[in-house]
Amino acid sequence: MGNHDGGRDVKLSCRNVWKIYGDNSDSFFMDQDGKVDDLQEHVNKILQSDHIVANADVSFDVYAGEIFVIMGLSGSGKSTIVRCLSRLVEPTAGDIILDGENLLEKSADELIEIRRHKMGMVFQSFGLMPHLNVIDNIAFPLKLQGIEKAERYSQAERVIELVGLQGRESNFPNELSGGQQQRVGIARSLAVEPDIWLLDEPFSALDPLIRKRMQDEFLRIQSKLQKSIVFITHDFQEALRLADRMAIMRDGMIVQIGRPVDLILNPVDDYVREFTKDVSWESVLCASDVCQKTSGSLKGLGRVSADTQIDSLLGYLAKNKNGVAVEAEDGTVLGIATATGVLAALANGSSVPPAKVKVTK
Amino acid sequence: MKLKVDRGFFAWLFIILSTLVLIFLQDHLKWLSTYPKELIIPFDHWLNLGMGFLITYFGWFFMGVSWLLEWPIDVVRFVLQSLPWSVVSFLICVFAFIAAGWRLALFALISCMYMVVIGYWSESMNTLSLVAISVPLAVLIGFGFGVWAFQSQAAKRIILPMLDIFQTVPAFAYLLLILMLFGFGTVVGLIASILYSFPPMARNVLVGLGRVPAEVIESGLMSGATNRQLFWQVRIPSTKRQLLLGVNQTTMASLSMVIIASIIGGTADIGWEVLSQIRKAQFGESLLAGLVIALMAILIDRATYGFAKNSSTYQPRSSMASWRYSLIAIAGAAIFFLLSSLIPALDIWPRELEINPARGMNEGLEYIIINYRAAIETIKTMAFFFIMLPAKIGLQGSVSPFTWGFELQTWHSFSYAIVLTGFSIWCGIRFNMQLGFMILLFAIFFFIGLTKMPWPAIMIIYTYIAWRLGGLTLAIGTFFGLCFLVVSGIWPEAMLSLYLCGIAVILSFLFGSGLGIWAAHNSTVSAILRPINDTLQTMPLFVILIPFVMIFKIGEFTALLAIIAYAIVPAIRYTEHGLRNLPEGVIEAAEMMGCSKQQLLWTVKIPLALPVMMLGLNQTIMYGIAMLVIAALVGTNGLEQIVYIGLSDGNFGLGLIAGIGLAIIAMTADRMTQAWSYKRQKDLDLQID
Ligand SMILES: Nc1ncnc2c1ncn2[C@@H]1O[C@H](COP(=O)(O)OP(=O)(O)O)[C@@H](O)[C@H]1O
């Protein structure tokens, strides 16, 4: 099985995964690979026999070191799919491939080993052990592995520092604020140094201000650790801030996968458009999204890198009529971004009906 | 509102008509009023035979167990008895302090001093030693069953009804069984108390394990826990509070059963002391001894509850603190030990320093009885003539010149029929159909008398109500339960139990709800009622009997009052709780619409609180039946009396059959009221925890 794609390693791969709840959930699949001819027809058949389709034919890849966000309204099957990835929920059909090996074929003991060393998970309502203080909570996975107390405390201390909980070691969960509790949850999931990090709406239970701060912290931690991440959220703004790539789910199915900007520029249907329409484009588009190819001279033009955000360029463009040259990482020029080009792109994404403009001679 | 004529209406109509027909027919068909003797199945005889068989062939086994269990009891008893009272008291105080702070420690000190000074120290220690052995065993057994039921659905289906049976079959019914198997002695009390007290533990374990939040389990799994680690390091610790609540309930149940079991005698414990004083009609002495039990119960309850409450507030460095406590306990005990070898009064309290206020109390009581005899007698006869007798044998049997002052004429009966039919029709149209029919049915009952009703009619009515409330399964269960009452020949006594308990429950529920409503709207009333309720609830049942039996002597009326005193507690509690915890928004909305206080109460608050009040009714019934069994001691005539007679005559089969009969009544009533409450909750979209 090829686990290369465009030069990047596929860390975790979800192939045609189904999860059906109901008495005869297994009866709908001949083989375990989860491939069906007509998806919608198959789903309808299952629904008609009073079963719940939590996930239908979900496929995606997570590359090493990327943040893959799954977004969807509540009840769209996000929690179920992320639990399928860790086999907290047993998929009805399909395959989960972790590092090239099929996770669903692992025995119970192997699974425990995998969870002890390769996976970390963070939960919406934290899932902390109420009877353990902060450091014991964080060291809990290490304790289960039978690691000595001194050793596991020193390991835990390291992640405590990472999430900024120093001085709180002996507090119990009920003495902490929501934000602090989730820091404990994050630290615990990182204590075993997993490769793959699953987060199920980790910040949804927090106040908006705290949430913003936690997102920043999360990005900081990730920039240090470079984990492969599956991040679940129902908040599109959060998805935009964090995602390298994202998938949008509805009724257990994936509607669209891509970079946030792809989703914004080319929503496949109204469901996706509904999320993207209120996004301010200037905060999403980068220089490379608005630049036009040119064969003209670049003399005298400033240069910016391709991933520069548009809103940070607006001031410069207002002053420099000729625009700015946009260059890729390797230094080749992709094109020129001008004020007019930016305006055109923004006009494209505006959801406000155009004003009536009187034309006078 | 218009009267809706639907299937339900005709079903009710059919019930009423068939009841009337059956009543009419029973004068002509004898078997309708009394089930024929020849058809009675001699279950009791069979049970006795089986028992004989068991003893002959397996008696050695039970005797062995008995011998084994005798040991730890003797050891603990020896230790508690031979240690100076000052040492034991000190340790109890330290324990109370750790559990719930200095207030409880003070209470413990006062209680211990009371036991010493009144002269019941040795009896109290005998009781305590039984409890001390029974609680750990019951907790262990309960834990085992709880875990088993949690892990296997199949096991759960067997274990849950089993727990029900142990909790509802009156202890008197199986005391004899234990006595016959395990022989005479303290072991009987121990085993009875284990059987009665392990179910609450099992239930709490089951509930607690089920309530661990899913994400806590999942995070345990994701931390790489094996099944065993998940159980011992995630599930059990995170349900600690519920487990400790289980220990609390188990301890209380254990104490109450140790007290009840002392009825078989030979234990020289405090329960026996109370009982024999009651039998001698020694008011003062029995109350003084009863108070020991009450103090003990309150102390044990608050201490174990304290542990449960503390368990959710975790404290850092708690291991340090527990070290310090053990140090203090050991050092203090050693000091008191030394002191008591110097000062003998600290070892054994001298007889001449005992205080005995019993004589004064007896005289006080005598004074009251003599001076208020007229009033007491009036209350008693009024209740008897106007409530109890009509409920028992109906207006048709009880109205006579001697009781009501006139002869029941045909026109009396006619006007009664017309007035009440009219009233029920009015209620049916004005409020709802069910209520109308219920009133009509009630009117018929009151005229004929519960014990004079033909048994098939009661079976039909009861089964129909079960069907309406709980569906087909409950109806079938109820029907077979009632069949058992009929064919085993204990139907008449069952009706006598039902009559006494029924009146008590209805009165408790009416007065209790009234008080609950009052308490919900008035904090002073609430503050006064709370400690009274707490005390009544923790009080072992014997003790509640004492004041009533002293004033009103032996008889059904005394039993009635004692049952009400105990069963009223949940009615008050649940009503107040239900009314105080209504959804905020609804009340505000109603107030904004301009509801008056009265309207608010009757049209908004009470309907919304009704499901909770129904759970209160459920508990009222359960409490009522529990007390009914004990009330057999003061002379009642129902099943509970047969149970008691079975015990004292050594007729195991008879006692057990009657006990099962009571359990059937309790369980069907329990299921019906619960089903009703849950249905209402669903309709109202309420969440009750
Ligand atoms: N254990 C279960 N049994 C039955 N249905 C379930 C269960 N868990 C989830 N579902 C259903 O599956 C669907 C997806 O749920 P979930 O994955 O929790 O959604 P999300 O996390 O996106 O809110 C929902 O309709 C939910 O009711």
Ligand SMILES: [Mg+2]
């Ligand atoms: Mg979810």
